[in-house]
Amino acid sequence: MTYVIGADLGTSAVKLLLVDQNGEIAQEVSRSYPLIQPQTGYSEQDPEVWVEQTIAALREMLDQFEGDPGEIEGISFSGQMHGLVLLDEQYNVLRHAILWNDTRTTRQCQEIHDTVGKERLLRITKNPALEGFTLPKILWVKEHEPDIFAKATKFVLPKDYVRYRLTGKLHMEYSDAAGTLLLDVGRNEWSHEICSLLDIDDDFCPPLVTSHDQVGTVDARVADETGLSEATRVFAGGADNACGAIGSGILEEGKTLCSIGTSGVVLSYEGLSDKDFHGKVHYFNHGAPEAYYTMGVTLAAGYSLSWFKDVFAKNESFDDLAAEVGSVPIGSNGLLFTPYVAGERTPHADASIRASFIGMDSSHARRNFVRAVMEGITFSLNESIDIFRKSGKTIDTVVSTGGGAKNDDWLQMQADIFDAKIVKLSSEQGAGMGAAMLAAYGCGWFDSLQDCANAYLKEDKSFIPNRDSVDKYKKLFGLYQDVYGQTKELNERLAVYRN
Numbered sequence: 001m002t003y004v005i006g007a008d009l010g011t012s013a014v015k016l017l018l019v020d021q022n023g024e025i026a027q028e029v030s031r032s033y034p035l036i037q038p039q040t041g042y043s044e045q046d047p048e049v050w051v052e053q054t055i056a057a058l059r060e061m062l063d064q065f066e067g068d069p070g071e072i073e074g075i076s077f078s079g080q081m082h083g084l085v086l087l088d089e090q091y092n093v094l095r096h097a098i099l100w101n102d103t104r105t106t107r108q109c110q111e112i113h114d115t116v117g118k119e120r121l122l123r124i125t126k127n128p129a130l131e132g133f134t135l136p137k138i139l140w141v142k143e144h145e146p147d148i149f150a151k152a153t154k155f156v157l158p159k160d161y162v163r164y165r166l167t168g169k170l171h172m173e174y175s176d177a178a179g180t181l182l183l184d185v186g187r188n189e190w191s192h193e194i195c196s197l198l199d200i201d202d203d204f205c206p207p208l209v210t211s212h213d214q215v216g217t218v219d220a221r222v223a224d225e226t227g228l229s230e231a232t233r234v235f236a237g238g239a240d241n242a243c244g245a246i247g248s249g250i251l252e253e254g255k256t257l258c259s260i261g262t263s264g265v266v267l268s269y270e271g272l273s274d275k276d277f278h279g280k281v282h283y284f285n286h287g288a289p290e291a292y293y294t295m296g297v298t299l300a301a302g303y304s305l306s307w308f309k310d311v312f313a314k315n316e317s318f319d320d321l322a323a324e325v326g327s328v329p330i331g332s333n334g335l336l337f338t339p340y341v342a343g344e345r346t347p348h349a350d351a352s353i354r355a356s357f358i359g360m361d362s363s364h365a366r367r368n369f370v371r372a373v374m375e376g377i378t379f380s381l382n383e384s385i386d387i388f389r390k391s392g393k394t395i396d397t398v399v400s401t402g403g404g405a406k407n408d409d410w411l412q413m414q415a416d417i418f419d420a421k422i423v424k425l426s427s428e429q430g431a432g433m434g435a436a437m438l439a440a441y442g443c444g445w446f447d448s449l450q451d452c453a454n455a456y457l458k459e460d461k462s463f464i465p466n467r468d469s470v471d472k473y474k475k476l477f478g479l480y481q482d483v484y485g486q487t488k489e490l491n492e493r494l495a496v497y498r499n
């Protein structure tokens, strides 16, 4: 039997899938790492920790693997998007990576809009400047850490750095490059115009490849450390949401994905690069050839639940925390949560907004809060569904993936709030599966990613909307939508008290 590995470098953990030629998952290994949050709005990770944990996870996988390492033909990557990794001339890391959910760059976003022009930026990159994207982070380091910036010769994204350490070869691929705000998304090339307007050297941007391109093989030292064969082929991979789309079969028009990881995403396939959503949703290159996707992002989806667990139930599992959610009625007995613990992106690009529990009552128990958190996250994702529907898309079926798809009550809640059939595939690790599929396609096992999807992806369960619940949630959604406007100014006044 031959195998490929899909490595998903998420925000909470690196997750490896060993997938055989028939698409069966032979092994799963995961290693977590923390967020570094020195002050409010900041979110960083140490790239060396990503590398250590990826190597440790590979070693664990190979220790358990009973076949010959030479049977593992390929490995590819899915990665949390937008994170800035700055490298010096020898490709040493210059500072901690600044992540996608770091919102310190509001001023730099304004600078980009002022210098490039909002319309021109939208035309070239298909996206407005948002705090999470990479370019504002580059400008922040340039302004606040000039000594570090002076040493920087290249920037890459999280999975690109890990792949570099596994192969010695430095690249970026289009699906992740699209989230930097430096890529001309329609033309598939770095935008010389944006670079020069913002005084960024063209050489600062790494060479571009496509997601299924082979970029090298496993470096001898890494092979020694992990037990992998030096002959294992390494493929570029994709942004985690592009890989999530591949691993969920979102490979043609009309298909929709909901992913609840640390972030939350509602994503829709696009065959063309020239539709106009006026920047209301992100518009990026797919990991599939000559394709695109649009998506809305909830900044703190799974993260809101993990925040709640860390503060109120640290030593419990997610399963234990959510065990009683099904016994709490829709609306959590009048408790409403907005998941803005780290600010928000879609539809409110707002770094200052913070979360609220509205309607706390002395009768509420912890289970009410847990359900309210899950409902609030799902309402936020429904705002993206709403934008897509209003743009004319039909959304009647949604493939649900990510850590949040492990909970059946949450999947039913998604069906009832989105008013759409929810499909859960046999693995909730869509991004890791997408990375494995890129390796399988890159190895030449299939003629197309669609053929690979037909062979690999199996529906496990589906969840049908319950009419009565849909009606109740429609009314609650209106209330939920009112909370943002009514808490915005209060949060701006509270901001001075944050650390």
Ligand SMILES: Nc1ncnc2c1ncn2[C@@H]1O[C@H](COP(=O)(O)OP(=O)(O)O)[C@@H](O)[C@H]1O
Residues within 6 Å of the ligand: 009, 010, 011, 012, 013, 260, 261, 262, 263, 301, 302, 303, 304, 305, 306, 318, 319, 322, 402, 403, 404, 405, 406, 407, 410
């Ligand atoms: N058993 C579970 N039930 C409900 N939610 C879960 C469960 N396990 C994990 N999660 C949610 O999934 C999130 C992690 O999802 P994951 O896709 O692994 O994230 P990432 O790719 O960002 O590292 C957690 O923050 C949590 O909110």
Ligand SMILES: O=C(CO)[C@@H](O)[C@H](O)COP(=O)(O)O
Residues within 6 Å of the ligand: 010, 011, 012, 079, 080, 081, 082, 100, 101, 132, 179, 240, 241, 261, 262, 263, 264, 265, 282, 297
């Ligand atoms: O910023 C975005 C997308 O624009 C996030 O979706 C990141 O890509 C992180 O993903 P997860 O770790 O939540 O999967």
